Amino acid sequence: MSGTRGGRRQRQWDLRAAGNFIGGGSGAGLLLAAALEGITGGTFRLTLALGLLLIGAGLGLVWLEIGRPWRALNVFFHPRTSWMTREGIMALLLFPLGLAAVATGSAALAAAAALAGLAFLGCQAGILHAARAIPAWRKPELVALIVAGGLAEGTGLALVVAESARWPVLLALAAGAAREVAWRRYRVALGRDGRTAPALAAFTAGPARLARLGQVASLVLLAVGAALPPAFGPMGPVLAGVGGVLAFLGGAAIKAVLVTRAGYTGKLTLPAVPVRGGGGPARQAAAR
Amino acid sequence: MTRYVMVADLRRCVGCQTCTAACKEGNATPPGVQWRRVLDIERGTYPDVQRVFLPVGCQHCDDPPCMEVCPTTATRQRADGIVTIDETLCIGCSYCIMACPYDARSLTGAAAYAFGNEPIVSEAQRGTRPAGLATKCDFCAARIDAGVARGLVPGRDPAASPLCVNACISGALSFGDRDDAEGPVARLLAENRWFRLHEEEGTGPGFYYLWDREAP
Ligand code: SF4
Ligand code: SF4
Numbered sequence: 452m453s454g455t456r457g458g459r460r461q462r463q464w465d466l467r468a469a470g471n472f473i474g475g476g477s478g479a480g481l482l483l484a485a486a487l488e489g490i491t492g493g494t495f496r497l498t499l500a501l502g503l504l505l506i507g508a509g510l511g512l513v514w515l516e517i518g519r520p521w522r523a524l525n526v527f528f529h530p531r532t533s534w535m536t537r538e539g540i541m542a543l544l545l546f547p548l549g550l551a552a553v554a555t556g557s558a559a560l561a562a563a564a565a566l567a568g569l570a571f572l573g574c575q576a577g578i579l580h581a582a583r584a585i586p587a588w589r590k591p592e593l594v595a596l597i598v599a600g601g602l603a604e605g606t607g608l609a610l611v612v613a614e615s616a617r618w619p620v621l622l623a624l625a626a627g628a629a630r631e632v633a634w635r636r637y638r639v640a641l642g643r644d645g646r647t648a649p650a651l652a653a654f655t656a657g658p659a660r661l662a663r664l665g666q667v668a669s670l671v672l673l674a675v676g677a678a679l680p681p682a683f684g685p686m687g688p689v690l691a692g693v694g695g696v697l698a699f700l701g702g703a704a705i706k707a708v709l710v711t712r713a714g715y716t717g718k719l720t721l722p723a724v725p726v727r728g729g730g731g732p733a734r735q736a737a738a739r
Numbered sequence: 740m741t742r743y744v745m746v747a748d749l750r751r752c753v754g755c756q757t758c759t760a761a762c763k764e765g766n767a768t769p770p771g772v773q774w775r776r777v778l779d780i781e782r783g784t785y786p787d788v789q790r791v792f793l794p795v796g797c798q799h800c801d802d803p804p805c806m807e808v809c810p811t812t813a814t815r816q817r818a819d820g821i822v823t824i825d826e827t828l829c830i831g832c833s834y835c836i837m838a839c840p841y842d843a844r845s846l847t848g849a850a851a852y853a854f855g856n857e858p859i860v861s862e863a864q865r866g867t868r869p870a871g872l873a874t875k876c877d878f879c880a881a882r883i884d885a886g887v888a889r890g891l892v893p894g895r896d897p898a899a900s901p902l903c904v905n906a907c908i909s910g911a912l913s914f915g916d917r918d919d920a921e922g923p924v925a926r927l928l929a930e931n932r933w934f935r936l937h938e939e940e941g942t943g944p945g946f947y948y949l950w951d952r953e954a955p
Pocket of ligand 2: 808809810811812813814824828829830831832833834835836872873
């Protein structure tokens with residue numbers, strides 16, 4: 452049975468736009484890890500700097516994508532309703548705070564930057580959720596996935612640069628587990644909605660499967676890394692570090708799929724049809 | 740209050756695309772950009788099959804999702820319901836394209852004429868549209884405003900009406916003020932059954948489709 456016009460895949464936002472969600476999410480996760488390092492008395496500057504670098508790189512990629520890059524400052528004009536404006540404002544907040552924290556080593560500033568980073572990540576989730584043309588991005592479950600995903604990617608990556616300790620591994624493991632739960636809930640939500648079948652297909656294709664494999668493997672490695680006693684020497688931290696990198700790569704790949712391959716518009720369905728030649732035109736002619 | 744809307748009588752539309760051509764020619768939209776389109780939709784299963792021609796374009800929503808997401812305020816809504824894009828503010832971020840449930844928006848590519856290096860008349864008058872900006876149907880707002888300034892009535896006087904409406908060979912397209920109870924649009928809506936697309940989105944489209952049979 453036809454009578455509908457199938458959705459089409461959006462082609463305006465490409466890997467550069469996906470890069471913003473990847474850099475922004477993992478950057479926010481790194482900022483959180485850095486803030487916790489600061490609070491627990493550790494050195495956090497490298498973690499924080501990497502977070503800022505990733506967020507900046509993501510925004511730079513978007514800047515390269517927009518049609519009129521030299522007008523980019525106009526992005527700040529609509530905070531009342533636009534999540535993109537709000538994202539920009541949060542970026543304005545988090546960079547001075549983060550850079551000041553890196554320069555001074557202040558744990559309080561690092562914590563403030565992390566809070567701004569979380570708000571930035573929330574705005575990124577809001578950007579996708581407000582895209583009314585794309586049913587797969589409209590799902591409320593995606594908001595949780597974007598937030599948990601960003602934290603899992605960032606706290607995973609933090610294991611590569613952070614001082615060797617057990618709690619960062621546990622943090623990455625917890626964030627990875629949260630992402631796993633959010634992912635399953637999102638998949639279930641996609642499966643319940645007939646309009647999101649093409650998105651579901653994109654998530655069951657080869658690249659997404661590989662990314663998911665990476666995410667699950669990262670959880671195993673993080674768990675083993677956290678569980679290994681010190682008697683195993685550097686084995687635990689190394690496994691955890693590899694798990695952290697996999698957590699980042701798997702999350703990044705899923706976001707690339709989400710933005711560039713799963714962004715289908717909804718179907719156009721006709722609730723009614725015309726019957727031609729039924730005297731309708733004559734009635735309307737009289738009405739004119 | 741004035742609320743301009745479009746009405747398409749699906750019983751009359753024959754899918755000739757004259758409206759499409761008139762819009763393209765008159766508004767000098769760039770290659771690859773089509774403000775007014777007519778979809779050719781097949782319904783049913785062989786041998787009980789029906790073709791429906793569906794004129795589409797910007798629906799000039801009451802509550803436009805494109806305006807909500809636009810970070811620059813380039814997308815605005817006039818008091819008469821027409822949704823516009825300020826080309827001097829737009830940054831070409833495409834967010835509005837992701838938000839429009841009606842697939843009504845495009846991003847302009849490199850400035851180019853429709854036929855090679857020479858402009859057609861309307862292109863020569865208007866110039867090529869700048870690249871990297873969001874674009875969509877504006878209900879021929881400039882024609883409407885110029886017509887109203889001369890005391891003409893949009894929807895009744897062709898010089899104050901959208902080009903697609905003027906061009907339609909079967910009188911399938913009508914335009915006018917929905918709040919003018921004696922106007923053609925209000926009467927069509929009062930005397931016929933109609934539907935709007937994607938009502939479930941709550942956007943309040945300003946584009947009505949006349950019909951006479953529930954979809955099987
Ligand atoms: S149809 Fe699309 S572009 Fe037009 S007002 Fe509605 S959301 Fe905006
Ligand atoms: S492309 Fe232009 S009109 Fe569309 S959301 Fe961006 S700034 Fe607004």
